[in-house]
Amino acid sequence: MEEQPGHTLTHRPGVRWYSSDHRSVARLYFFLALIAVVTGQALSLIMRFHLVNPQAKVSWFESLWPTGAPSGIMTPELYLSILTLHGTIMVFFVLTTAPMGTFANLVLPEQLGVAHMAYPRLNALSFWTIAASFVVLIASFAGPGGGPLSGWTAYPPLSAIGAITGPGQGLGQTLWLLSIAIFCAGSLLSSINIIATVIDHRAPDMGLMEMPLTCWNWFVTAILGLLSFSVLLPAGVLLLADRLAGTSFFVPAGLRVGDEIIKGGGGSPLLWQHLFWFFGHPEVYMAILPGFGAISVILSVFSRKTIFGYRAMVTATVAIAALGMLVWGHHMFISGLNPYSSLAFAVLTLAIAVPSSVKTFSWLATLWRGQIELTSPMLYALGFISVFVTGGLSGIVVGQPGLDQYFHDTYFVVAHFHIIMGVAGAFTLFAATAYWFPLLFGRMMNETLGKVHFYLTFIGVYATFLPMHFAGFAGNPRRYADFTTFDFLAPLMPLHRWITHAAYFTAAVQLIFLANLAWSAMRGKLAPDNPWNASTGEWGSRTRSLDNDRPL
Amino acid sequence: MIFVALLAAVVAAAIFLFAAPPAWFPAPISALASAFDTQFLRTLWLTGFAFFAVQILLIWIVLRYRQRGRNPATFTGNYRLELLWTSVTALLFFGLALMGMPVFTLPRLGPEPPGSERIEVNAHQFAWNFRYPGPDGKFGRTDLRLISDAGGNPLGLDPSDAASKDDIVVSTLRVPVGRDIVLTLKSRDVIHDFFVRELRVKQDVVPGMDIPYRFRADRTGAFEIACAELCGLGHSQMRAVMLVMPAADYDRWKNNPGTH
Numbered sequence: 001m002e003e004q005p006g007h008t009l010t011h012r013p014g015v016r017w018y019s020s021d022h023r024s025v026a027r028l029y030f031f032l033a034l035i036a037v038v039t040g041q042a043l044s045l046i047m048r049f050h051l052v053n054p055q056a057k058v059s060w061f062e063s064l065w066p067t068g069a070p071s072g073i074m075t076p077e078l079y080l081s082i083l084t085l086h087g088t089i090m091v092f093f094v095l096t097t098a099p100m101g102t103f104a105n106l107v108l109p110e111q112l113g114v115a116h117m118a119y120p121r122l123n124a125l126s127f128w129t130i131a132a133s134f135v136v137l138i139a140s141f142a143g144p145g146g147g148p149l150s151g152w153t154a155y156p157p158l159s160a161i162g163a164i165t166g167p168g169q170g171l172g173q174t175l176w177l178l179s180i181a182i183f184c185a186g187s188l189l190s191s192i193n194i195i196a197t198v199i200d201h202r203a204p205d206m207g208l209m210e211m212p213l214t215c216w217n218w219f220v221t222a223i224l225g226l227l228s229f230s231v232l233l234p235a236g237v238l239l240l241a242d243r244l245a246g247t248s249f250f251v252p253a254g255l256r257v258g259d260e261i262i263k264g265g266g267g268s269p270l271l272w273q274h275l276f277w278f279f280g281h282p283e284v285y286m287a288i289l290p291g292f293g294a295i296s297v298i299l300s301v302f303s304r305k306t307i308f309g310y311r312a313m314v315t316a317t318v319a320i321a322a323l324g325m326l327v328w329g330h331h332m333f334i335s336g337l338n339p340y341s342s343l344a345f346a347v348l349t350l351a352i353a354v355p356s357s358v359k360t361f362s363w364l365a366t367l368w369r370g371q372i373e374l375t376s377p378m379l380y381a382l383g384f385i386s387v388f389v390t391g392g393l394s395g396i397v398v399g400q401p402g403l404d405q406y407f408h409d410t411y412f413v414v415a416h417f418h419i420i421m422g423v424a425g426a427f428t429l430f431a432a433t434a435y436w437f438p439l440l441f442g443r444m445m446n447e448t449l450g451k452v453h454f455y456l457t458f459i460g461v462y463a464t465f466l467p468m469h470f471a472g473f474a475g476n477p478r479r480y481a482d483f484t485t486f487d488f489l490a491p492l493m494p495l496h497r498w499i500t501h502a503a504y505f506t507a508a509v510q511l512i513f514l515a516n517l518a519w520s521a522m523r524g525k526l527a528p529d530n531p532w533n534a535s536t537g538e539w540g541s542r543t544r545s546l547d548n549d550r551p552l
Numbered sequence: 553m554i555f556v557a558l559l560a561a562v563v564a565a566a567i568f569l570f571a572a573p574p575a576w577f578p579a580p581i582s583a584l585a586s587a588f589d590t591q592f593l594r595t596l597w598l599t600g601f602a603f604f605a606v607q608i609l610l611i612w613i614v615l616r617y618r619q620r621g622r623n624p625a626t627f628t629g630n631y632r633l634e635l636l637w638t639s640v641t642a643l644l645f646f647g648l649a650l651m652g653m654p655v656f657t658l659p660r661l662g663p664e665p666p667g668s669e670r671i672e673v674n675a676h677q678f679a680w681n682f683r684y685p686g687p688d689g690k691f692g693r694t695d696l697r698l699i700s701d702a703g704g705n706p707l708g709l710d711p712s713d714a715a716s717k718d719d720i721v722v723s724t725l726r727v728p729v730g731r732d733i734v735l736t737l738k739s740r741d742v743i744h745d746f747f748v749r750e751l752r753v754k755q756d757v758v759p760g761m762d763i764p765y766r767f768r769a770d771r772t773g774a775f776e777i778a779c780a781e782l783c784g785l786g787h788s789q790m791r792a793v794m795l796v797m798p799a800a801d802y803d804r805w806k807n808n809p810g811t812h
Contacts, residue, residue, distance in 0.1 A: 077785040151782050157759060158742040158784060165677070165742060166784040252760025256696040257677065257741040269743060269758055303617070304624040312634050334745070335756045336763045339660040343653060350649040357641040358634070360606065365633075367613045369625035374618070379555055382614065386559060389606045393599040396645060402655030403592055406752045409745065409780045455554055462562050466569060474575035475749035477780045480788035486776055488578070488749065495574045 020120035022105045027440060028127050029101030032134065033429075036093035038514075043086040045507055048500040050074050052493065054482040067167070068146050076481035077167045081147030083479060085137070088152045088176070091283065092183055093134055095425045099290035100225075101127065103432045104194055104218040106439055107538035111212050113203025118196035122189050129186030133179045140175030148173035151479060153280070156250035156272050157262075160242045164257045177240050184233035187225050194222035209314070212536045213307060216314050217293030220321045224282040224289070227325065232279035239272065273335055277328035285324040287421055289317060291428025292359060295381045298431055299363055301534045302378035303370025309362045316355035316362075323352045333401040334408050342401045349399040356392055360385065375532075376450030380431035383458050384424055391420025394469065409479070412472020415465045423461045430454070430513070437520065438527030439538060446524060449516035453509060460506030468499055556611050563607050570600070581750040581771040581796065584659055588752040591652045598648055659753060659766045665732035668766070671725070672736045674707055675744035675757045678786030680777060681706045684720040684806060692716020696740065720809045725794040728802035729772050735765040745781035748794055754780050769796040 019025070049056070054074075061069035061078075068078030105123065109116055117123050141147035146168040150159040154176070163170030198219040202211070211219075241247040246264065250272045253265025300307045307313060329337060329345030363385055372378070394416040398404045407413055430453075437445040471492055476483070483489040483496065530539040580586045672683040672691060685691045692715035699708035709716045727733050737746055737757040744757040746765060750773075755765045779790035797805070 075785070076788065080782070080785060080787075149782075149785060155743055155782070158782070254696060255741055255759055256699060261696050265760075269760065306626070306628045308627070309629040309634055312629070333656075334754050336758045336761050339657060342656065346649060346653075346656075347646070350645045351642075353645045354638060354642045358638055361637045362634075364606075364609060364613060365630070367617060369627075370617050371619040371622060371624045372614060372617050374555065374614075382555060382610065385610055386562070386607060390603060393603050396599050396648070397592070397595055400591070400595065400649055400652040400656075402588065402652040403595065405656065405754050406588060406749075408754055451554075455558060458555075458558055459561075462565065466562075466566060467574060470569065470573055470575040473573065473577055475578070475747070475778075476575075477747065477778055477788075479782040481785070482788050485789045485791050486778060488776055492575055498574075 020124040022109055022117045022120065022123060023439065025123050025127050026102050026105035028131075029097055029105060030433075030440060032127075032131055033094050033098035033102060034517075036089050036097075036134065040086050040089040040094060041507055041510065043082050043089070045503065046082055047079065047086065048503045050079055050481070051483065052497045052500045054484055065146065074481075077149050078146060079481035080149035080151075080479070081141065081168050081172070084148050084151050084176070085141055088137060088180075090422065091152055091287070092180070093130075093137075094429075095287035095421060096187065096283065097130060098429050099287065099294075099425070099432070100194065100218055100221055101130070101190065103214075103290060103294065103436060104222075106436055107536075108194065108197060108215060108218055109201070110538035110540070111215050111536050112198065112201060113206050113537050114197075114201050116201070117193055118201045119193045123193045126186045126189035126193065129189065130183055133182035133186060136175055136179035136182060140172045140179060143168075143171040143175060145170050145172055148176045153276060154239070154272075155276075156239060156242065156267075156269050157252070157255060160239060160250050161255070161257060161262055162243060164260055174240065174243055177236050177243070181233055181236040181240070184229040184236065187229045188233070191222040191225035191229070194218055195226065198222075209311070212293070213296040213310070213313055213317075214290075214293035214536070217289045217291075217296075217317055220317050221286050221289045224286050224321050224324065228279040228282040228286075231275055235272065235275035235279070238275075242267070270332070270335060270337070273332050274328065277331045278325075280331065281328045282321070282324050284417075284421055285321055287425050288428070289321065291384070291425060291432070292317065294428055294432040294435070295363065295384050296366075297534070297536065298377050298381040298435055299366050301435075301532050302373045302375055302381075303367050304373075305366050305368075305370040307362070308365035308368075309358075312358055313362055316358045319355040320352060320359075323348055323355070327352065330399060330401075330404070333404045339401075346399060346401050350396070353392070353396060353399075360389060360392075374451075375434075376445065376447055376454060377431045377435035377532075379451060379454045380427050380434060383454060384427035384431065386458075387419050387427060387461065388424045390466075391416060391424055395420060406475065407472055409477055410472040411468050411476045411478055414478050415468035415472060418468075419461070419465050423465065430457075433517075435532065436538075437524075438531055441521040441524070442527055443520055443524030444527050444531060445520040446516050449512055449519075453512040453516060456509035456512065457506060460502060460509055463502035464499055464506055467495055467502075471495055471499075553615065556614055559607060559611050559614075563604060563611075566603065570596075577752075578749050579771075580752065581769050581773070581775070582752075582767055583770065584655065584767065585750060585752040587655050587658070591655050594651065595648060598644060660764075664734055664764075664766065665768075668732040668734040669728065670734050670736070671727070672738060673725070673746055673757070673765070675737070675739045675746070675779070675783075675790075676706075676741050677784050678779070678790040679706075680723065680725070680790070680792035682722050682725045682792075683707060684722075684809075685715075686718030686720055687807075688715055688718055690715040692719050699740075720806070722809065723792060725777065725792060726802060726805060727769060727794065727796055728799040729769055729796050731799060732768050733766065735767075737763040737765055742783050743781050744779045744783050744790065747778045747780040748775055749778075750775045756781055772796045772798060 057072035062072040238249045248264040248267040251267045255262040327349045330349045333342045674681040693710040693713040694708045739757040739759045747754040775794045777792040
């Protein structure tokens with residue numbers, strides 16, 4: 001791999017499985033996230049199918065899950081285990097790993113003007129740890145009894161007292177917890193590496209306030225990761241201990257499940273919720289903050305404008321992260337928390353709307369009087385602004401405890417977090433993939449396919465999630481395996497059929513993205529050094545030669 | 553300008569959906585539920601306005617500032633503008649949040665209304681049972697070991713306790729219209745959630761905790777009670793009915809529950 005002056009990227013960099021080079025690690029993360037997102041999306045289609053065809057006999061359900069779908073009819077426990085796996089995969093292995101694992105690794109050092117991460121081997125170890133946790137997660141699904149059915153939040157006592165609470169709550173739930181614990185360890189390593197790189201490995205002339213906004217966002221995200229995964233890890237260990245070692249951190253006294261009286265007790269189910277959401281809320285920002293950085297850079301590059309209000313943007317990022325650490329209680333408004341606590345959490349939650357609005361206005365001001373060039377990365381970025389506003393505004397609804405007491409755990413919340421975390425997150429990943437594709441694979445992504453994919457996806461996600469809010473208005477609870485028991489759910493079936501078809505459409509057009517990815521990676525136009533005329537360091541040939549690839 | 557057209561279509565679709573909603577809230581049956589609806593509409597107007605304003609601004613910016621070979625502007629910030637939009641959004645959102653506080657605090661804080669009807673809600677995988685204290689006004693002792701669904705003792709009432717003898721245990725929640733009710737929510741296994749849409753209030757039922765739930769229904773009728781916290785494979789079947797009855801009918805039933 002010789003460096004050719006002026007044509008650094010004219011050959012296709014391969015994936016080196018055993019390299020600690022940050023770009024190789026980035027590609028590994030990219031492929032892991034790709035496998036994860038295809039799996040997670042497929043699971044969501046099965047869920048949407050089942051919700052509107054609860055009695056359908058599907059022969060391959062039975063082949064895949066003999067006990068979960070006897071004679072091809074899906075049982076509620078199978079539906080719930082698919083729901084659990086969908087949420088876990090999408091939150092942990094797509095929205096947490098891809099924004100930072102892929103794109104920070106791809107460009108952070110060069111954006112800081114250096115050639116390497118602070119701890120390349122730690123970085124590689126972090127990837128392989130996370131890959132191992134993915135394998136354990138998939139294994140949890142295949143064990144006897146099937147996968148766990150307590151959702152990605154795994155509230156005890158349901159998740160704490162074993163198979164008596166339901167099939168899959170035995171070995172499946174244990175493996176799920178083990179997977180999450182391993183994931184935490186891997187993420188902590190990655191966070192440490194990013195933090196150390198930003199603090200200690202910048203080029204001598206690059207001050208913190210001179211870093212590209214992308215670096216600021218990865219830096220703040222890594223700090224969030226360090227603070228929150230270091231709480232989820234011990235919480236997961238405590239819950240494992242409740243399951244395996246007979247402790248009762250989260251199990252209160254005096255339980256009787258079915259005909260069995262549960263021994264021990266004295267623990268608190270709410271303690272888990274506090275620990276989990278202390279991680280879980282910052283997690284939302286870990287998924288979206290790196291995207292904020294990428295969007296800022298992309299909007300600036302394709303409007304030929306300097307980012308508006310750099311200082312305000314950095315302040316807003318830090319403010320969102322700091323407030324994000326203090327609002328976990330808004331997931332617990334109706335959990336039995338002291339009402340006064342809920343009021344405090346509500347005020348802090350609404351406060352996040354302020355820096356979020358500052359970001360939105362600054363993005364719009366960046367575009368203002370610019371020269372907007374509608375490339376595919378730019379379209380994804382503009383689409384992101386639209387969905388971010390939509391999803392953020394429904395947060396104003398559920399952020400008020402008085403309104404949340406109706407909307408909590410309804411499809412309104414499902415629509416809210418899918419738009420703000422799933423769709424907005426996905427648009428940042430699409431934008432980043434199209435924008436940095438030359439650094440991932442040495443070639444350009446096909447623009448026509450990229451635009452067609454964006455337009456159809458934009459239609460699809462709004463067609464899926466705008467109507468979904470209305471199921472929430474009608475009070476439709478989430479995590480229901482079927483809508484057949486309640487009278488008030490029957491009139492909502494046409495709405496759910498629409499949502500299901502829109503979801504099919506949205507998933508189908510993702511094939512365009514996958515095709516574009518595969519074709520462009522192999523046959524795409526060779527990328528010039530700085531295809532977008534950007535000013536950040538990752539595009540400069542002087543800072544980067546592929547010879548940096550080193551064996552582990 | 554496909555993007556602009558699509559964004560305009562999204563805005564139009566949102567207007568259409570709110571003009572002819574495919575689903576909407578059920579009619580409220582309490583003063584609190586009506587207060588909820590007022591606060592929701594306030595929130596909807598503010599967030600709806602913000603939604604349209606920003607989406608339309610985005611449309612306009614993309615139309616107006618598409619690349620035309622001119623030089624882009626070079627400004628990098630505007631302190632007064634930033635201060636203005638920060639403080640305006642802060643004022644609007646905090647104002648809205650403050651106005652919405654009573655909807656949350658009214659049923660939860662402050663003294664319990666005197667003369668409230670006391671009823672215990674017991675949740676377990678995957679059913680609801682409701683207990684009334686009977687003429688003595690006292691809930692009798694229960695024992696986990698005595699629970700027997702087949703034996704007609706789903707809560708494990710202890711027959712050796714005199715106070716438990718007149719307790720009424722039923723699977724339909726009957727409440728009198730126009731009287732203050734205090735429910736005590738209890739679970740014996742995992743977390744459930746007591747949700748009646750028409751009351752606009754949801755409350756988790758947590759094992760190990762006795763959580764109060766106060767309301768006063770102003771309309772008679774039958775309303776579905778749903779579990780709204782994932783509790784296991786039967787979660788979506790965990791249904792019961794709340795009957796809001798004329799007070800006289802309710803008193804008659806309570807004095808002689810066997811006849812209904």
